[in-house]
Amino acid sequence: MTKFTVSAGEMDAIALGGAFLGTGGGGDPHIGKLMAKAAIAEHGPVDVIDVGDVSDDALCVPVAMMGAPTVMVEKLPRGDEANEALRQLETFLGRKADALICIEAGGLNSTIPFAVAAATGLPLVDGDGMGRAFPELQMVSFTMHGIAATPMVIADEKGNSSVINTISNQWTERIARAQTVEMGGAALVALYPMSGAQMKKGILRNTLSFVREVGETIEAERKAHRNPVEALTARLGGRRLFTGRVVDIERRTTGGFARGKATLKGMDADVGHTFSVEFQNEFLIARDDAGNTLATTPDLICALDADGGLPVTTEQLRFGLAVSFVGVPSDPQWRTEAGLGLVGPGYFGYDQAFVPVESIEAVT
């Protein structure tokens, strides 16, 4: 039973919403949108189905791009690597997939699965494994529900690939990341093959609908010549963190990740303050000049161009850009002990406890 159908026209909203919820990571929304639109134009629209409509013995497979967003912007997928990764995984498993899944929200990873769904004729399940984007492969709700990332296939645009089997999802991350780096910093993957029954336990539900809705909100506000910050914070139960102009940006692509820190001078209500945001593919922590933490992983730190209102990815941050940052509560699963162990501030090396963004006092 189809919940909704996605034609080329809807991909704009989905790419926008994915880029916003991708918290700075998840890849360039433009490339992913083009790939999905081209596939839909060739093969027809994509059916999104409800989690509850998938049979327990169905084979469900997330497909995604893996790597540093800085690389993905310059090293475009050839186009069929994700299909190839899926095909190889099906061959290894000896059965065909029945449904596809988005592993995360993000400019590329909310859109590439639509391209694969269009090309294969498979439906996409309305849900994902994060409700946002995270930088490492094991950082999905599936890990918390005991679902193995392997067998996993990784494929590059040159024609190289591997079928990986590991003893834990952390080992999958290590081994797949090393290959991603060797493959040039980005690769396409099919992983976490799971039954419908496992999927129903592990997936975060209705997040594709939500990605589309967020994108539509951004579109509607921009059409009305309003910056979407207010409408989004109201809709998402989030809060505006600050608005500032980038005055310094440090970047390094190491270990297969885009890491760095941006410093921003406050604007508007935030004039006179300085802010920083640190990232590993995704924004991890936002602080003010008094040393206060404004928001921290796993809560979402989302960026919008202060002028145009479009989502800003970490690799788009550049000197002089005016950006509004918004904090959004993460899915409750990420705020549990298990969730914080996987993606809390401590995992990323920050010596501080997680405080929910809605309970942090406003600075200004």
Place this chain on the structure above:
Amino acid sequence: MTKFTVSAGEMDAIALGGAFLGTGGGGDPHIGKLMAKAAIAEHGPVDVIDVGDVSDDALCVPVAMMGAPTVMVEKLPRGDEANEALRQLETFLGRKADALICIEAGGLNSTIPFAVAAATGLPLVDGDGMGRAFPELQMVSFTMHGIAATPMVIADEKGNSSVINTISNQWTERIARAQTVEMGGAALVALYPMSGAQMKKGILRNTLSFVREVGETIEAERKAHRNPVEALTARLGGRRLFTGRVVDIERRTTGGFARGKATLKGMDADVGHTFSVEFQNEFLIARDDAGNTLATTPDLICALDADGGLPVTTEQLRFGLAVSFVGVPSDPQWRTEAGLGLVGPGYFGYDQAFVPVESIEAVT
């Protein structure tokens, strides 16, 4: 038809011969010997068969350890990873192997295939892919005969593994090396699956017999209280390069390889001269203090303890050790344009042409 049978007793000579022809690399002969002896004790002796006795449609598979010898000394295989790599490759290919192959001569890689052969009951073919050891995966005669390294399985002692498929053997090296590093610097591999017909074209013939013979020569000379240098140079058409005492040794384990340089002060006939040998897992080039090259890859630069006459691996080189170096002509295939492109001095970054060791004038 069995050419010869190898019981536990013969493994001493094979490990010795492998360590000598391994030109400093190929792993610790002691560990490999123990693994092979244990497997033979449990499962019975191993049959070595002649290349010509393998049917053209047989499936022949080399099994080996991959990684930095410095790591292999401290990170011992659990014991069944090589069997596991073979088993997974068989599953991927959908058929059982008919014969095993040694990829190279070396302390570990001349002995681990015997352990797998004993455990699986498969025969070993009398030949290998190098007639010595080389550091990188594509550096085998099989590459020169158009045989693909993949599908290849790589497995670690923890239970992680991958099936790799690549567009070239150079890409196999890159992707497998990255995984080896991530797996802790050493892993077990089953690769270059080939038909009997391909094997007959690509393999260097009778090198297992030769490894054993070299080992027996070392044993006999040591028993007669002679250093084996003279007997070996006579038997191998090689020449003594120099004898010296290690006065300096630089090492670094980078990119998954043990790299470095040893400086030696001449002894005996070589007193008054200083020599250097450089290595990447294996010895690559030997020079004297006048800047003359004494021997260079792909010719074999083999080391023997000047006192005891036992083969010396690069990781055994230490301050004060007295070592005799011997140069041995490599297989003629390595001296062709294709061979030198794969393993000549230029590939390793040395700005000099290859000169056959037998045509280089003695220094002293």
